[in-house]
Amino acid sequence: MTNIEITTDPAERGYLRIATEEAWSPQEVMDEWARMIRADEGGQGFHSLIGHYTTSDSARARFVREGLVSADELRLGHMAAGGVDHAILSLTSPGTQVFSVDTAREMARLSNDCLAEICRDNPQRFSGMASVGWEDAGTAVKELERAVGDLGLKGLMLNSHIKGHYLDEQQFWPVLEACEALDVPLYLHPQTPNDDIISTFYDAGLDGSVFGFQVETSLHALKMITSGVFDRYPNLRMVLGHMGEGLPFWAYRLDYMHGGMVRSGRYEVIKKLDRTITEYLQQNVWITSSGMPAPEPILFTRKVVGADRVMYAMDYPYNYEPAEVAMQESIPFTPAERKAFFQDIAIDVFGLDRDAIGAV
Amino acid sequence: MTNIEITTDPAERGYLRIATEEAWSPQEVMDEWARMIRADEGGQGFHSLIGHYTTSDSARARFVREGLVSADELRLGHMAAGGVDHAILSLTSPGTQVFSVDTAREMARLSNDCLAEICRDNPQRFSGMASVGWEDAGTAVKELERAVGDLGLKGLMLNSHIKGHYLDEQQFWPVLEACEALDVPLYLHPQTPNDDIISTFYDAGLDGSVFGFQVETSLHALKMITSGVFDRYPNLRMVLGHMGEGLPFWAYRLDYMHGGMVRSGRYEVIKKLDRTITEYLQQNVWITSSGMPAPEPILFTRKVVGADRVMYAMDYPYNYEPAEVAMQESIPFTPAERKAFFQDIAIDVFGLDRDAIGAV
Numbered sequence: 073m074t075n076i077e078i079t080t081d082p083a084e085r086g087y088l089r090i091a092t093e094e095a096w097s098p099q100e101v102m103d104e105w106a107r108m109i110r111a112d113e114g115g116q117g118f119h120s121l122i123g124h125y126t127t128s129d130s131a132r133a134r135f136v137r138e139g140l141v142s143a144d145e146l147r148l149g150h151m152a153a154g155g156v157d158h159a160i161l162s163l164t165s166p167g168t169q170v171f172s173v174d175t176a177r178e179m180a181r182l183s184n185d186c187l188a189e190i191c192r193d194n195p196q197r198f199s200g201m202a203s204v205g206w207e208d209a210g211t212a213v214k215e216l217e218r219a220v221g222d223l224g225l226k227g228l229m230l231n232s233h234i235k236g237h238y239l240d241e242q243q244f245w246p247v248l249e250a251c252e253a254l255d256v257p258l259y260l261h262p263q264t265p266n267d268d269i270i271s272t273f274y275d276a277g278l279d280g281s282v283f284g285f286q287v288e289t290s291l292h293a294l295k296m297i298t299s300g301v302f303d304r305y306p307n308l309r310m311v312l313g314h315m316g317e318g319l320p321f322w323a324y325r326l327d328y329m330h331g332g333m334v335r336s337g338r339y340e341v342i343k344k345l346d347r348t349i350t351e352y353l354q355q356n357v358w359i360t361s362s363g364m365p366a367p368e369p370i371l372f373t374r375k376v377v378g379a380d381r382v383m384y385a386m387d388y389p390y391n392y393e394p395a396e397v398a399m400q401e402s403i404p405f406t407p408a409e410r411k412a413f414f415q416d417i418a419i420d421v422f423g424l425d426r427d428a429i430g431a432v
Numbered sequence: 433m434t435n436i437e438i439t440t441d442p443a444e445r446g447y448l449r450i451a452t453e454e455a456w457s458p459q460e461v462m463d464e465w466a467r468m469i470r471a472d473e474g475g476q477g478f479h480s481l482i483g484h485y486t487t488s489d490s491a492r493a494r495f496v497r498e499g500l501v502s503a504d505e506l507r508l509g510h511m512a513a514g515g516v517d518h519a520i521l522s523l524t525s526p527g528t529q530v531f532s533v534d535t536a537r538e539m540a541r542l543s544n545d546c547l548a549e550i551c552r553d554n555p556q557r558f559s560g561m562a563s564v565g566w567e568d569a570g571t572a573v574k575e576l577e578r579a580v581g582d583l584g585l586k587g588l589m590l591n592s593h594i595k596g597h598y599l600d601e602q603q604f605w606p607v608l609e610a611c612e613a614l615d616v617p618l619y620l621h622p623q624t625p626n627d628d629i630i631s632t633f634y635d636a637g638l639d640g641s642v643f644g645f646q647v648e649t650s651l652h653a654l655k656m657i658t659s660g661v662f663d664r665y666p667n668l669r670m671v672l673g674h675m676g677e678g679l680p681f682w683a684y685r686l687d688y689m690h691g692g693m694v695r696s697g698r699y700e701v702i703k704k705l706d707r708t709i710t711e712y713l714q715q716n717v718w719i720t721s722s723g724m725p726a727p728e729p730i731l732f733t734r735k736v737v738g739a740d741r742v743m744y745a746m747d748y749p750y751n752y753e754p755a756e757v758a759m760q761e762s763i764p765f766t767p768a769e770r771k772a773f774f775q776d777i778a779i780d781v782f783g784l785d786r787d788a789i790g791a792v
Contacts, residue, residue: 335490338484365684
C-alpha cells in the first residue's frame with residue numbers, strides 16, 4: 073500500500089520529490105577515513121562516528137557504507153522504491169573536516185569533481201553541494217568559486233565544527249562572504265560534538281545522530297547568530313536539517329533569554345543584534361526534514377519560521393524508510409503547499425534548473 | 433488590559449493558576465554560594481550561573497536576587513499582579529549540588545525546614561519541593577522521608593548534574609527508589625552544563641538559560657531513560673520544565689536512532705529498553721511551561737506526550753512577565769483543558785490538598 077502511494081508518476085502526482093540532504097562519499101574519502109581510524113588519528117568524535125560505519129559488520133553499518141559510495145543502480149533503485157525523484161548529494165559528515173590542511177584541500181577538489189560528474193551524467197536525478205578545505209580559507213574560496221561556477225554545484229556543505237572551530241571565527245569569514253557573493257546556500261550539517269564537549273554524550277552512547285548531532289549543530293548555528301554573522305552577511309542563506317536542529321522549538325526562550333543577557337551585560341561576547349534570534353531563523357535560515365519525517369514537528373516548524381522555508385529531505389542512507397515518505401505525504405497540506413514542500417522550495421533555495429531536473 | 437484579564441477571581445475564572453516551578457532560596461544558601469564565589473570554589477558552570485546573580489548590579493540580576501529569597505509581600509505582590517494563585521517553590525539551581533557532602537546535607541535540611549514553614553504559614557499560596565544532599569544517598573533518603581512525611585513537601589527537586597554526576601549512576605538509585613516508594617515526583621531542573629562539557633557553550637555566552645540549560649537537562653533526562661532507570665523504577669514520576677527541555681520535539685528521531693543503535697550494537701551502554709523513548713515521555717514524564725509560554729510549543733508538546741501531562745509554570749523570578757500568563761490564557765483550550773493546564777494536573781502530580789489551596 074505504502075509503496076503504491078509513494079511511487080506515483082511525478083506528472084500525475086503534480087510535483088517531484090526532491091530530497092535535499094542526501095549523504096554521499098567518494099571511495100577515496102572513505103578509504104582515507106578508514107586509514108585514519110586504523111592509525112588512531114582524528115579524535116574521539118571522529119572515531120565514534122566513522123569508526124562505526126567503516127568497520128562495523130552490522131546490517132545497518134553495511135547498508136550505510138554501501139549506500140554512501142553509490143550514485144548508480146543501488147542508490148537509484150532505493151530512490152525509485154522510496155519515491156525520491158531527485159537527490160541533492162553532499163559529502164557525508166565529517167567531510168574534509170578531520171583531514172590535514174593539504175589533504176582537506178585535495179579531497180574537497182576530488183569530491184567536487186566526482187560529484188559534478190555524477191550530476192552531469194544524470195542531471196534529472198542528481199544535484200550536488202560543494203566541499204572545501206575550511207582551514208585554508210583563501211583556497212576554500214577559490215574552490216567554492218570553481219565548484220559553483222565551473223562545476224555547477226549548488227551550495228556549500230559544512231559538517232559542523234572544524235576540529236573544534238566554528239564559523240563565528242573570523243578565519244572563516246571569507247568563505248561566508250563567497251557564499252553570499254555567489255548566492256549559494258551554506259548547509260550546516262551535524263557532526264559529533266567537538267572533542268572538548270563530547271565526553272558526557274559519548275560515555276552515554278548519545279554523541280551521534282540520536283542526540284549529540286543536534287546539540288552540536290544547534291550550538292553552531294546559534295553561535296553564528298549570536299556572534300553577529302548574519303548582521304555582517306545579511307544575505308547569507310543557511311540551510312539546517314533535522315527540522316532546524318531543534319532551534320524553532322526554542323524560539324521564544326532564545327529571544328527572551330538573549331534579550332535578558334544583552335540588558336544585563338552578563339557576557340562580553342553577547343551583544344545586541346540587528347534582529348531577534350527568531351527573525352534570523354525566519355529570514356536567513358531554511359529548514360529540511362532530514363531524519364525528522366513526523367508530521368507534527370514539520371507543521372510546528374512551518375508555523376515558527378514560515379511555510380515557505382521548510383522542505384523535504386530523506387537523509388539517505390542513514391534514514392532510508394519509504395514509510396517516512398508516506399508519513400510526510402500524509403501531512404494535511406494543500407496541493408500547493410505539498411508541491412512547495414517536496415519540490416519548489418528546494419528549486420528556489422538551491423537554484424536548480426527546472427527543465428534539467430524535469431520539474432512539474 | 434492584560435492585567436485586567438489575568439487578575440480575575442479564581443472562582444469566577446473557574447480554576448486556580450498553580451505555578452509549578454518557582455525558584456526560591458533561603459538567604460543562608462545564597463550567602464554560602466556568595467562565599468564560594470569569593471573563594472573561587474565550585475567550578476566554571478557554578479561561577480557563570482551564580483556569580484552573575486549574586487554579584488551583578490544589573491536590574492535583572494537584582495530583581496532575581498530579591499525575588500529568590502522572598503516568600504512575603506514582594507513575591508505575593510508579584511503573584512497577585514501576575515495572576516498566580518499558588519506557587520510550588522523549590523530551592524533554585526544549583527541547589528545543594530555544589531556544596532561539600534556535609535554542607536549539602538545541612539543546607540538541604542535548613543532549606544526544607546524553612547520552606548515547610550513558608551507553606552504552613554500560607555498554605556493557600558505556597559507548596560514546596562524538598563532538597564537533599566545527593567552525594568550521601570542514605571541520608572538523602574532519610575531527609576526526603578522527613579521532608580515529605582513530617583514536613584509535607586510535595587516532591588524532590590534536582591538541578592541536573594551533581595558535580596558532573598547523573599542519576600543513571602547506581603549511587604543515586606536509593607533516592608529514586610524512595611521517590612517511587614513515597615509516590616512523590618522528581619523534578620529535574622536545569623543547571624549549566626557540567627564542567628567537562630561547558631567550554632564551547634561558555635565561551636559563546638550560551639551556557640545558561642538561553643541554551644546550555646536545556647542541553648544539560650535534556651541530556652540528563654535522556655541518560656536516565658536510555659540507561660534503564662525507568663525500567664528499574666517503572667512507577668517513578670519525573671517532571672521536566674521548559675516544555676520537556678526539547679525532548680518532545682525529538683521524539684521520532686530519538687526512537688528511530690536509538691532503535692538503530694540497539695540493532696547495530698554500536699555502544700555497549702545502549703541496550704534494548706522495555707519501551708520506546710517516546711513511551712517513557714508519555715508514561716513517566718510530566719511537563720511544565722516554565723520559561724516556555726508560547727502557545728505553539730505547548731500545543732505541540734501536548735500532542736506528543738498527552739494533554740494530561742502538560743501544566744503551567746512561571747519560572748519566577750527568572751521569568752516574571754504577566755504578558756506570558758495572558759499568552760497562555762490565549763491558547764485555544766476548552767474550559768476543561770484550561771482548568772487542567774492551570775490547576776488540576778498540578779494537583780494530581782504533586783498531590784496538593786484541594787481544600788487547603790482553595791481549588792475551584
